[in-house]
Amino acid sequence: MGVVLDVTVRENTGTGNAREARRNGQVPGVIYGGDEDSVAVAVKMNEVLKALNSGDFLGSMIELSHDGKNQKVFTKDVQFHPVTDFPVHVDFYRVTNKTLIDVEVSVNFVGEETSPGLKEGGTLNVVRYSIEVKCPAGDIPDSIEADVSKLEIGDAIHISDITLPKGAKPTITDRDFTIATIIASRAAVEEDEETEDVEAGDVPATEQTEDTDADEG
Structure with a gap:
């Protein structure tokens, strides 16, 4: 377990009590969930800031310590x-290692250096930078890997193409949603359009004028 915070129980709740906690250098909070009643708590501000800076606090399972007893929370x-x-x-939610929770997990794209579409000048168009999954609180993945190494221009990678970590399932189940696509760069599109114009036999206006003059003569 990475983050462990010492908490004190607030006997009273409400705006006034929360303000008092903040004046005393604490961050008010609440523990809820499970089969127990909600409990109002307070944590030292410097401990919360330290936990936030660790990157393992928000959206993570941690432990709260009170009177020598530890409680796992999310x-x-x-x-x-x-x-x-x-x-x-x-807000802290009571959990165990096996408690299923919904959590946003960032997507890590790999294989960009070998993607045929990107090699041809295409651009990786990211539709989702994170995916919400349901997984055990004790097995929250750090990231989800999306392999784009075989994608051509116009191809897309969907959630069905992703191998999710064991025990994790997407919360969206009614469609095969898109994670990213490989699109042609703007420069390439404009170049293709110019090529199509030439192939279509367009003649510059100056040449059209010269032809007309010659006919009149």
């Missing part, structure tokens, strides 16, 4: 002050 949400950008509230 950091469901963090609210930030609109001006200072400091955290002002945290």
Whole structure:
């Protein structure tokens, strides 16, 4: 387990109590979920900031410690002050290693250097930079790999082409949604259009004028 936070239980709830916690250098929060009642807690601001900077806090399973007892939770949400950008509230969801949760996982694209479409000057058009999956809280993947090494211009990679980590399933199940496509670059499209114009037999306006003059003579 990476992040462990010491929490204190707030006896009272409400806006006033939350403000008092913030004045005391703490971030108010709530623990909910499971078969237990919600519990209002507070965490030291510097500990929350340290956890945020670690990159293993928001959207991750962590542990909360209170009176020597540890509780595994999933950091469901963090609210930030609109001006200072400091955290002002945290929602923790009780979990076990096997609890199924919905979480956004970033997509890591591989094989770009060998993709025929990209080699020909195409562009990787990313439709989804992350995918929401349902997976055990103890096995949240760091990222999901999308291999584009065989894609030609005009090809696409869909969720059915992705090998998801064991135990993970996409939350969208009613369609084979697109992750990314290989599209022709704007320069290539314009070049093709110019080529089509020439092949169509278009004659510059100056040449048309000269032909007309010759006929009149």
